[in-house]
Amino acid sequence: MKTIIVVGNGMVGYKFCEKFVAREESDRFKLVVFGEEPRAAYDRVHLSEFFENQDAQALELAPIDWYADNGIELIVNERVTDIHRKTKSITTASDAEYQYDYLVLATGSVPFVPPIQGVEKEGVFVYRTIEDLEGMLAYAEKVKEVKPNGKAAILGGGLLGLEAGKAVMDMGLEPHVVEYAPKLMPRQLDARSSNVLQLTLENMGIHIHSGKATNRILGNGSITGMDFGEDDTLEVDMLVVSAGIRPRDELGKTCDLEMGVRGGIVVNDQMQTSDPHIYAIGEVALYNQMIYGLVAPGYEMAEVAVNQILQNGTVRMQKEIDMSTKLKLIGVDVASFGIPYMPAEKGLSIIYENKTKGIYKRINVSHDGKTLLGGIMVGDAEDYSILHQMYLNNMPLPDNAEELIVGARGEGGSPFGSAMDLPDTAIICSCEAVTKGAVCCSVLEDGHETVKAVARATKATTGCGGCKPMVADLVKESLKTLGKTVKERICEHFDYSRQELFDIVKLRGIQDYDELIDTVGNGHGCEVCKPAVAAIFASIYNETANKQNTIQDTNDRYLANIQRNGTYSVVPRVAGGEITPKQLMAMGRIAQKYDLYTKITGGQRIDMFGAKLHELPLIWEELIKEGFETGQAYGKSLRTVKSCVGSTWCRYGMDESVSFAVEIEHRYKGIRSPHKLKGGVSGCIRECAEARCKDFGFIAVEGGWNVYVAGNGGANPRHAELLAEKVDKKTALTYVDRFIMYYIKTAQPLQRTAPWLEKLEGGITYLQNVVINDSLGIAAELDLEMQALVDSYTCEWKEAVETPEIRERYTHFVNSDETDDNIEFVSLREQKMPKEWA
Amino acid sequence: MTELKLNTYETVALNQVKIWFKAAPASKFPKDGGACIKYKDKQIAVFNFSREGTWYACQNLCPHKMEMVLSRGMIGEERLEAKVACPLHKNTFSLKTGNHLNGDLGAIATYPVKVENDFVYVGFSE
């Protein structure tokens, strides 16, 4: 058996292993891998995510067991120090010696630190490994302790530098990016697009200093500032150097492999170095006199090396390597492909710039107007994938090439045609080198019908994920050619959309989950279909979550919102935000008794946090005695109807908003829906109740109420749209009854009213027709259904505390009276909070 | 600390069982749902997957944020592999192998379960 030694367990080294073991012939070889870092290979491209969760495991490319499971010997924390070409062996830092038949160098690169006076000072970092990030985080904490408004600078305004800028901003430091060139991302962007990007970033609070050469790092021991010469300095508490990379080629140098003048181990198109038994791949390899600082070319090199070692000589590195990139920098799209910019004699450029929106697009077209040479997009790169494909595949341009970036005028739709027009050889997923042909074939011949299944089979979309929209399109279009429509199916257990299931349950009078899955589904269900079906039962029969409790989402199952540490919160209903002093005192007393953290919520009521599972029925028993009922803060159901004080007290009030809010909150309470529902009532157009960011809202105006629907705060805020103007209360309620009921019957699981209306063909006009003009002839039915729901309300907490079998569910252990000793609280401003997550 | 907690739990295969711990009457475990039992210093989630007619047990500790919550998770199946979804962030784990199905947190520990005379027993090696 022959031995292959891989030096370096980074992204490309790992990819080599993955591709190697996937091949049948590989069992003739033994793979031994050395990695200098203390852990197995991880996803460096998404390194910045480590700041969000500090979860190194989440970045792992494969769990450590994967190597052994695949017969690979992985030795981490061990640097290879020497190569002895004569004896075909290597030595490691701990003086062990190993023999090889083939050696693969995948040692990557290190950040380049320019020789500036003072760079060795404390507080100066580079940005490459998890250890670097841990160091930065610890240092930033120290800085913030003494200086809450501390500043951090990034040396280098390239791609990585800007990412580092975002990272230090997230750490709570004021970010300053210092770039030597006169513009940001000098390699990828032209001056104008760079400008647009700079403006956008500055608006986000990132300070940009371009055209600055750093002479010296200031400070006594640790960094206090940067000196740019001529009395120009910047005070900073921390510095991240991101000034480019240098290949880690020292092994090549000491064993006399052919090297590039400025470093890098020279390889041919088979990834062989000047010693045919030694290969080099990834960022250490100098191919075409270039070091490619991106993963995709590295992965391709790994593929070539695997094939060469397995004696498949035909697979070679391409002559030209595509350096196109698209990324989301701090939430801003930035993309460049082909030749991003060039002098006029080489081609013509079409440029669209909109500084107010932070958008810049440029495409470069050949003089005859026939081919796309490259381009840049900042602020909006939605069309990147298709433009990139047009460029790669030399596809003909439309007559009006400008439509590619400014959108088609008039009728006729998209200027691009569809992704299906691409040749089969077009690489759709560049991380995993999956072609359009492979994606379509996976659908047409292998019978995969979802993006998830295609991803599993082809690996497309599993790298950076940028190709997802295109893969989704291809899957959809391929299914169409098979005569199949893409169905909105709930999950693998039901071949129906939510709306279809709703009708099935109703028409066949199905009573519980088991009956439903046994008659029209398959398998045993999952965490997606169970709660969706639970909501359908609730909307049709108005049954409480207590009845089929194990198909409810956890919050509904225990009638309380689970918190960070597994305790729960308790939220009684305070309709319209109106509460008596007596009720306030009762709540205060109960919260104190059970040592609960209390807070006024954003929904005008009071939340009591930190109740243990077994305390919930005890607390609710007392609340119910005081006249409270459940607030359903846990349910996909009505939350609150916010109100302003209205004409009862307010000098501008046009009508009694509190009374109306209390009335509707009681009307709709307990009704389950595809997602939560929120309402608002304002006494005049000053809109103090924020009714227009609610699912339904009423605003009192001269002559009646204006009715608004489908507003949303939350992640994608959207103002509600006007459904009817100046109507009386009764009419207003009828319209909203029908609107809610229609939404309940037709929306997808977990779809709020705002996205539902956005998807509804015909939009608000169509909805007005259904709700006001009864265009579908279903108004009477909707009215009846809603009235039935209103009439059958029960407080599910009352039901729970009064029913011994339900009460029994509230115990942490079923075989012991002990409580969960894993729960720990710490104190917080005279109250308490859960202990931090580790 | 986190390491310590995780190390408390190690998968026990059927042939490693030395003690069948008599946990609780079967009726304490809801149909197609779970409940938590205590054995020495361990918290074990036990599931009554009655649609399958199978019982499963695993650590109650979710490896994502180290909270004792898995017994309160929803169970179900993905291509017929029984799984539990953590109630906190819906990470799902196979109840057969313990493997993390929608990500790459490590596997959770699983334990054999048997039911005799309407009593649930969980198998431990110590």
Ligand code: SRM
């Ligand atoms: C307690 C509260 C924050 C506070 O301290 O003020 C809160 C807390 C939670 N919100 Fe909220 N939201 C609260 C008001 C809001 C508001 C403001 C409002 O209602 O006026 C909004 C924006 C308005 C809106 O919904 O359109 C809001 C938008 C969200 C969203 C985003 C929804 C969206 O459509 O994008 C979520 C996530 C979701 O529902 O999927 C969410 C989810 C949550 C959850 C349930 C997250 C969770 O699953 O653990 C939080 C737990 C509540 C608990 O344990 O009791 N919360 N949340 C507020 C409770 C109001 C109440 O009395 O019931």
Ligand SMILES: Cc1cc2nc3c(=O)[nH]c(=O)nc-3n(C[C@H](O)[C@H](O)[C@H](O)COP(=O)(O)OP(=O)(O)OC[C@H]3O[C@@H](n4cnc5c(N)ncnc54)[C@H](O)[C@@H]3O)c2cc1C
């Ligand atoms: C923050 C950040 C963001 C990035 N974003 C992107 C992006 O969006 N798109 C993109 O395409 N690329 C991006 N990159 C670049 C990408 O990460 C690299 O191209 C890729 O990691 C190169 O893989 P590699 O295996 O050649 O090198 P590396 O991943 O650096 O791996 C080399 C490994 O070899 C080890 N090693 C070195 N010498 C020895 C020795 N003598 N003995 C044992 N082990 C040794 C090193 O410790 C290291 O673990 C980013 C990089 C960073 C740092």
Ligand code: SF4
């Ligand atoms: S905004 Fe986020 S963190 Fe705050 S309560 Fe709502 S869900 Fe929780």
Ligand code: FES
């Ligand atoms: S704690 Fe279990 S998924 Fe987050």
